[in-house]
Amino acid sequence: MLDLVGVHSGYGQIPILRDITLNVSEGEFVGILGHNGMGKTTLLMTVSGALPATDGHIALNGKEITSLPVHQRARMGLGYVKQGRRIFPRLTVRENLQAACLAGGQPLTRANEMLALFPRLVPIVDRPGGVLSGGEQQILALARCLCAAPRLVMLDEPTEGIQPSIREEIVEALLMLRNRLRLTMLLVEQNEAFLGALCSRNYCLEKGRLVA
Template identity: 65%
Template sequence: MTLLTVAGIEAGYGQMRVLRNVGFAVEEGEFLGILGHNGMGKSTLLKAISGDIPLTRGRIALAGQEIGGLPPHRRARLGLGYVPQGRQIFPALTVRENMAMAALASGRSPVIVDGFLALFPRLKPIADRAGGVLSGGEQQILALARCLCGQPRLLLLDEPTEGVQPSIRDEIVDTLHDLRKRLGLTILLVEQNVQFMESLADRILQMEKGCLSAPDNPAAPSMAVF
């Protein structure tokens, strides 16, 4: 089943167009990676899908339902989870409170937090520690755990290795593989780190100057495009 359809979208900031006729699909249970250098439009793509910036052209559908005109909170309620670049956790709240806030925002009970904490061994012992005192790697793992408390069908991950030490990168890879098995997670990942991308993605597309370097090819689901 196709979970996400992006068809001919364009978006940007004011008069500056960043995305140019971008189209691809993500199948349920798939990890799709989009690789590219800084300034190529990767983060803008995720912001357009999440609803943080409006489309000027094209359409986006989640599980067949058009979402391109919906505000971010409506998209989240339909099952879209977004872990932005920079993590954006609440520094004064504890790990547990950060996760509870995400559950409440998505209309779910905070009692689910303990179940998700159990999936993150690094977070469980520091559940009552303020988010602002965590290391960069711990904050990244918290941002992921917090997003999952909204129980998304599709997870958008923006540069999760940025500012993270190699041992934490490996831990994030192992965690995402484990979550895929346990939760049937579907992920759209944008990254610069080729090794990290290759360790996770079923397919890789490259973004350059707001365009995908080659069209998505559903007949070759394991093909990497560079």
């Protein structure tokens, strides 16, 4: 579903990623493991189109997307849950989901489908996103991403700042999504145990290169 071949990227004249080659098959969960500052977020931003690739090729479902803007990649089925969740703090849980449905060209009823998939959100559906706990915000961010019906979802540090019990709940939710929706995921994490519970394969990123 996703293929990167010899991808280089960075910020202006500062190179970060060097010769990244990886693939993710349909229905597969693949992890990117690495410490802070190794280029994990830069990798996801490059795949999403938020950063341009300075060399190499990126393909989604066999179609070249290297030069496409963010919104076109999203319409092709690429979802991205950024680090820090980035939910709308003044909108309620339901309004966050409905806004994502509208942005993704999906019917508002899809918000109810997401609530059925994530029952933890049901009792707090009328609360503003800004008052939720970190774990609740992460679950909302994932549900909001799925409102646009992506085929491949990228998650950036989903366990950051989250207590262990919620971390386990997120693992269960992601496994459920893989089974029910045959979702494909690329997960960036520092938590090796989290990736081990979910992913069939992990890449190790160090100083902008895949070393294992």
